[in-house]
Amino acid sequence: MTDRIADPWGERTPYGPGDAWPARVDTHLADGVQEPDVDRWVQSASILHSNGDAMDIAVKDERIVGVRGRPGDRVNRGRLGPKDLYGWQANHSPDRLTRPLVRDNGRLVETDWDTAMDRLVRRSRELLDGPGGWGHFGFYTSGQLFLEEYYTLGVLGKAGIGTPHMDGNTRLCTAxxxxxxxxxxxxxxxxxxxxxxxxxxxxxxxxxxxxxxxxxxxxxxxxxxxxxxxxxxxxxxxxxxxxxxxxxxxxxxxxxxxxxxxxxxxxxxxxxxxxxxxxxxxxxxxxxxxxxxxxxxxxxxxxxxxxxxxxxxxxxxxxxxxxxxxxxxxxxxxxxxxxxxxxxxxxxxxxxxxxxxxxxxxxxxxxNGQPTAQNTRETGADGDLPGLRNWGNPDHVRELAELWNVDEMTIPHWSPPTHAMQIWRYAEQGSIKLLWISATNPAVSLPDLARIRRILARPDLFVVVQDLFRTETAEYADVVLPAATWGEKTGTFTNVDRTVHLSEKAVDPPGDARPDLDIFLDYARRMDFRDRDGEPLIGWSTPEEAFEAWKRCSAGRPCDYSSITYERLRGGGIQWGGERLYSDGVFNTDPDRSETYGQDxxxxxxxxxxxxxxxxxxxxxxLHAADYRPSPEVPSEEFPLLLSTGRTVYQFHTRTKTGRAPELNAAAPDVWVELHPDDAARQDIADGDLVGIASPRGGIEARARIGGIRPGVVFVPFHYGYFDVAPDDRRPRAANELTVTAWDPVSKQPIFKVAAVRIAKIAGPEE
Structure with a gap:
C-alpha cells in the first residue's frame, strides 16, 4: 500500500461528471497480521474527523488489530485517511484510564465506581436542593460521543436538572x-x-x-x-x-x-x-x-x-x-x-x-469539524432544544414536555441557551459550581488558556471529567470517570451531509471503563430523576432503546430519523432527509417549523x-446583508502580526488519541509556526529556528517554517498541549496561550484566527 503518511490521499481513481465514484478499499493491519488471521470484522465509521468514513474494525484474540474501508458505503467508497488508518492504536495505549479517580488531599487517587458516583451525586443533590438549584450546573461536552449518549445527556440536563447551561466544544468549531x-x-x-x-x-x-x-x-x-x-x-x-x-x-x-x-x-x-x-x-x-x-x-x-x-x-x-x-x-x-x-x-x-x-x-x-457535531445540535446537547426545535416557540416546548412527561417549566426556554463561553464565565464568577466535562480537553482547546486554568482551579468549582486519558483538564478534576471509546461501545452518529452510521462494539473497554451512555444512565438512576407520573425520567437502558427514543423525539421534525433502524444501518450509511434538501425551493422558514426567529x-x-x-x-x-467591520483585535506597533490557528492532517483536536498513534505522532510530533519569508527576514529568522510568539495574553515557543502563508499572518496548529511533555521541558507550546476571549455575536463561536502577536528569534535550529 502507498505510504499514507507521505501521501495522505493515496492513488487517484479519476471519473467524470455524473459517473459513480469508483471504489478503492484502504486497509491497515497491525504488524504481522494478515486479513485471513482476523477473527471478525465489525462495522463502524471514523470519529477522528467529520467526514463519516465507513470502515470495518479488525478483531483478533479480542483485540483491535486494524481497519479497512467499506467499499459499498456512500461516503467513502472504501477509502480511509491517515487518522482512520492509524488512529485506532490509541485504544491500546498503556495510559488509558481504567478506574475512576477522586481528589483526596489535593491528589487524584484511584477508587471504585460507587465511591466516585456517590461523591458526584452527593454534590449534585446539595446544589440542586439548595438556593439557586439548577443554575449551579454546567455541562460541557464534545463532538465525539454518540447520538444516543447526547440525547440521554440532553434529557437528564434539560428535564432532570432543568439547566440551560449546556454546550460543548462544538461551539469552537461548528456553531x-x-x-x-x-x-x-x-x-x-x-x-x-x-x-x-x-x-x-x-x-x-x-x-x-x-x-x-x-x-x-x-x-x-x-x-x-x-x-x-x-x-x-x-x-x-x-x-x-x-x-x-x-x-x-x-x-x-x-x-x-x-x-x-x-x-x-x-x-x-x-x-x-x-x-x-x-x-x-x-x-x-x-x-x-x-x-x-x-x-x-x-x-x-x-x-x-x-x-x-x-x-x-x-x-x-x-x-x-x-x-x-x-x-x-x-x-x-x-x-x-x-x-x-x-x-x-x-x-x-x-x-x-x-x-x-x-x-x-x-x-x-x-x-463540521468533528465526527458527531451534527448530533450535538440535533439532540440538544449543545443547549438547543432536541429535534431542531425553537426554544422561543411555546408549541415546540410543549411537544417536548409531553414527550418526556414533565412540566413545561422544567425545560429551560425563558432565554437563549447558555453558550460555552458564557458557561465558562459563570464558572469564573462562581454561579456555576459543578462543571461536568465529557470527552473534551478545554485546558488546551479553549482560548486564553491562562484564564481557563484559573477557572478550573477555583476551589468552589466541582469539576467532573469523563474521558479516556488523564488529560490536561483531568488534572484539575475532583472526579475523573474512565470512559469507553469507539470500538468499545455501540451507537450511531451523523456526518456533514446527514449520513447516519452505526458503530458496533468490537471489544470490551479496558479495566472498569464504561460507555458514556452507561455513565449518564447511572447518574440519572442515582439522582432518581422522575417524570410527572413518578416513573423514571429515562426509560431506556441500551443504545438501541435510546435510538428508538430519539426517533420518537425527531419524528415530524426536519431531522426525522423515524424510518432509520439499527438493522437498516447495518447495510451502510443512510441520510436523513434524503439525498438533498430544498429541491422544491421550499425552506423550513415557516414560523411554526423554524428553529429560530432570527438574529441581527x-x-x-x-x-x-x-x-x-x-x-x-x-x-x-x-438573504441576509451586513456591512464589513474590522476585527476586534488588529495589529499594533507592539503586536504587528495576526495569528491564525488550525489543523494538520496527522493530528486531531488536542492529540488525546492521535498523539498516541505512533505513525501519526511521528509525522507531526511538535508545534511549529509558519511565517512569510518577509516577516521572518525582519527578525533574522531562518527555517528551523526556535521562535517566541507572544500576544497580550501569553506566549509560546515553536520551530519556524518559512513560506506558505501571506505576509503579516503567522500560523500555529492548535493540537499541542502538555500531556506528553517531560517535566523538565515545560516550554509553552499550546496555541491557545495566545488567543483572545472574543466570539461571533450570532453563533458565539470563539474568534481564534485574529489574535495580534509578535515574534522573536530565541535560538538557531540546532540549539
Whole structure:
C-alpha cells in the first residue's frame, strides 16, 4: 500500500461528471497480521474527523488489530485517511484510564465506581436542593460521543436538572455552521450531498483546508479533477495549503476580511446579471436590502480591504457567476474569524442568488469539524432544544414536555441557551459550581488558556471529567470517570451531509471503563430523576432503546430519523432527509417549523416571534446583508502580526488519541509556526529556528517554517498541549496561550484566527 503518511490521499481513481465514484478499499493491519488471521470484522465509521468514513474494525484474540474501508458505503467508497488508518492504536495505549479517580488531599487517587458516583451525586443533590438549584450546573461536552449518549445527556440536563447551561466544544468549531443554516434556511441540516462532488462544474472552498481536515472528501474532489471535464476550483485562504495549490484561483485574503470579500463578490454577481431573478423572486426574501448593502463594495475597495488583486476578485466572481452547478464548502477560515455568521450567510446567499441549491452538483456544505457535531445540535446537547426545535416557540416546548412527561417549566426556554463561553464565565464568577466535562480537553482547546486554568482551579468549582486519558483538564478534576471509546461501545452518529452510521462494539473497554451512555444512565438512576407520573425520567437502558427514543423525539421534525433502524444501518450509511434538501425551493422558514426567529448579524440581538412572523417567510429562504467591520483585535506597533490557528492532517483536536498513534505522532510530533519569508527576514529568522510568539495574553515557543502563508499572518496548529511533555521541558507550546476571549455575536463561536502577536528569534535550529 502507498505510504499514507507521505501521501495522505493515496492513488487517484479519476471519473467524470455524473459517473459513480469508483471504489478503492484502504486497509491497515497491525504488524504481522494478515486479513485471513482476523477473527471478525465489525462495522463502524471514523470519529477522528467529520467526514463519516465507513470502515470495518479488525478483531483478533479480542483485540483491535486494524481497519479497512467499506467499499459499498456512500461516503467513502472504501477509502480511509491517515487518522482512520492509524488512529485506532490509541485504544491500546498503556495510559488509558481504567478506574475512576477522586481528589483526596489535593491528589487524584484511584477508587471504585460507587465511591466516585456517590461523591458526584452527593454534590449534585446539595446544589440542586439548595438556593439557586439548577443554575449551579454546567455541562460541557464534545463532538465525539454518540447520538444516543447526547440525547440521554440532553434529557437528564434539560428535564432532570432543568439547566440551560449546556454546550460543548462544538461551539469552537461548528456553531457558525448551525447559525448560518438556521439564519438562511430556517433550520439546521446541510442542504447538499457528498454526491454533489460527482456532478458539479465548480467547487469553491471558503476558508476550508479540506485536504487536511476531511481527507477522503478531498480524494473525491481530486478524482473529479483528474477525470474528464473537471470542475473549476476556487480557494479562499491566507495560507498556501494543498487546496490552494490545487485550485485554479487562490485568494489569500487578509485574515478577518471575509465579509468584505463576500460582499464584493455578491455585488459583481448582481451587477453582471449572474443571478436567477425568477428563483430569487419566488424563493427568497431580502434581495433589495442585500443589493443595497453590497453596492458599497466595488472590486477596488474589496481588493484594498482584503489585500488581494482586483483582477483576481473579478476572476472569482466570474467563476462563481457562470458555473451552472456550483458546490461550496465552508469551514474554520470563516467560522473562527471575524463576522463569522455574516460571512457564512453570504455563501448561502451566493447559492440562493444563483438558484444553486437542491439539485445535483449545486449545493453548499456548512462543514463540521468533528465526527458527531451534527448530533450535538440535533439532540440538544449543545443547549438547543432536541429535534431542531425553537426554544422561543411555546408549541415546540410543549411537544417536548409531553414527550418526556414533565412540566413545561422544567425545560429551560425563558432565554437563549447558555453558550460555552458564557458557561465558562459563570464558572469564573462562581454561579456555576459543578462543571461536568465529557470527552473534551478545554485546558488546551479553549482560548486564553491562562484564564481557563484559573477557572478550573477555583476551589468552589466541582469539576467532573469523563474521558479516556488523564488529560490536561483531568488534572484539575475532583472526579475523573474512565470512559469507553469507539470500538468499545455501540451507537450511531451523523456526518456533514446527514449520513447516519452505526458503530458496533468490537471489544470490551479496558479495566472498569464504561460507555458514556452507561455513565449518564447511572447518574440519572442515582439522582432518581422522575417524570410527572413518578416513573423514571429515562426509560431506556441500551443504545438501541435510546435510538428508538430519539426517533420518537425527531419524528415530524426536519431531522426525522423515524424510518432509520439499527438493522437498516447495518447495510451502510443512510441520510436523513434524503439525498438533498430544498429541491422544491421550499425552506423550513415557516414560523411554526423554524428553529429560530432570527438574529441581527451585527449585534446578535434576538428577534421576537412577532417580528419574525411579520416578514411572512412562507417557506422562502432569507438573504441576509451586513456591512464589513474590522476585527476586534488588529495589529499594533507592539503586536504587528495576526495569528491564525488550525489543523494538520496527522493530528486531531488536542492529540488525546492521535498523539498516541505512533505513525501519526511521528509525522507531526511538535508545534511549529509558519511565517512569510518577509516577516521572518525582519527578525533574522531562518527555517528551523526556535521562535517566541507572544500576544497580550501569553506566549509560546515553536520551530519556524518559512513560506506558505501571506505576509503579516503567522500560523500555529492548535493540537499541542502538555500531556506528553517531560517535566523538565515545560516550554509553552499550546496555541491557545495566545488567543483572545472574543466570539461571533450570532453563533458565539470563539474568534481564534485574529489574535495580534509578535515574534522573536530565541535560538538557531540546532540549539
Amino acid at each position: 457558525t455552521a448551525a447559525s448560518a443554516l438556521k439564519a438562511s434556511f430556517g433550520t439546521d441540516g446541510q442542504p447538499g450531498s457528498y454526491a454533489d462532488v460527482d456532478h458539479c462544474d465548480a467547487i469553491a472552498l471558503w476558508g476550508h483546508n479540506v485536504a487536511e481536515t476531511q481527507t477522503v472528501l478531498w480524494m473525491r474532489m481530486l478524482d473529479r479533477r483528474r477525470g474528464p471535464n473537471p470542475p473549476a476550483m476556487l480557494a479562499v485562504d491566507p495560507r498556501s495549503t494543498p487546496v490552494a495549490r490545487e485550485a485554479d484561483l487562490h485568494l489569500p485574503v487578509r485574515t478577518g476580511t471575509n465579509q468584505a470579500l463576500m460582499n464584493g463578490l455578491l455585488r459583481e454577481i448582481i451587477a453582471r446579471g449572474w443571478y436567477d431573478e425568477r428563483y430569487v423572486a419566488e424563493h427568497t426574501i431580502g434581495f433589495d436590502e442585500l443589493a443595497r448593502v453590497v453596492h458599497a463594495y466595488p472590486v477596488d475597495r474589496v481588493a484594498e480591504i482584503c489585500d488581494v488583486k482586483a483582477a483576481d476578485v473579478e476572476r472569482a466572481a466570474e467563476l462563481l457567476g457562470t458555473a451552472d452547478r456550483l458546490l461550496s464548502t465552508v469551514l474554520q477560515g470563516f467560522y473562527q474569524s471575524n463576522q463569522a455568521t455574516a460571512a457564512a450567510c453570504q455563501v448561502n446567499n451566493l447559492h440562493l442568488l444563483r438558484g444553486a441549491i437542491g439539485r445535483p452538483g449545486a449545493g453548499v456544505y456548512q462543514m 448579524l451585527t449585534t446578535g440581538a434576538e428577534f421576537t416571534a412577532e417580528q419574525y412572523r411579520a416578514k411572512q417567510p412562507a417557506g422562502r429562504a432569507f
